[in-house]
Amino acid sequence: MSASFSQHEALVYVMVMMSAVDRSMSDDEFARIGGLVRFLPAFDGFDEDRLVHIGRECAAQLAAPEGLDVTLEMVRESLPQRHYETAYALAVEIAAADQRIRTEEIRLLQLLRDRLALDKLTCAAIERGALARFRR
Template sequence: MPDHLSHHEALIYVMVMMSAVDKTMADDELERIGSLTRFLPIFRDFARERLIPTARDCAALLDGAEGLDIALEVVREALPARLNDTAYALAVEVAAADHAIRNEEIRFLQLLRDRLDLDKLTCAAIERSAIARFRK
């Protein structure tokens, strides 16, 4: 793991944590992470070859003692405040990829909201927009 994460890496960590929080990283979630890093403007200057190594670094951190708590703190330190809602939105996107939100994912969103000091109204708006986008 690098000493300091870029904002790109921190956002990828959030997506990987969301995918891994239920102990399985589903193919549709991994595909969603790849597509988000390809088309979102925030990743425009991200070196795409860093995606897999960054995801592996995050997974290794999560495997350690208190991995989730440490990873959340690393993300909080790396992200500028203006990207906190972006991180939350990316987590919601990954959670919605398989059209089923599990209890572990809800709990992770709560932890992320609290760690990034996001207000509940902002988070509710992000969640509601995902419901509208992913409705069948």
């Protein structure tokens, strides 16, 4: 794995990290990742066929020594600052997809927020929006 990757890859890594943080990737979470990649302007020009390959690369990176810390740093370095909030919003979307937010997911959101130096109020607004979208 190279020291950095594309903006698209960084955003996919964020979603895969969130999905895998509880050691299982639900069908709802994987379907949500695919839907977001197809729908959002941040993924314009992304080859959707690479999604599974990037997911495997992310899993391997996370399994390496200090994998989470290294991966979070690579995401930060690979994204332009204007996409930091986008990355956080994508992580929240994946966490909310199965309508159960677990302790591990909350912790990863905190780590991502801190690594990207995001404002707590902005993050709270992103989280509140996701809760409203997924409410039954």
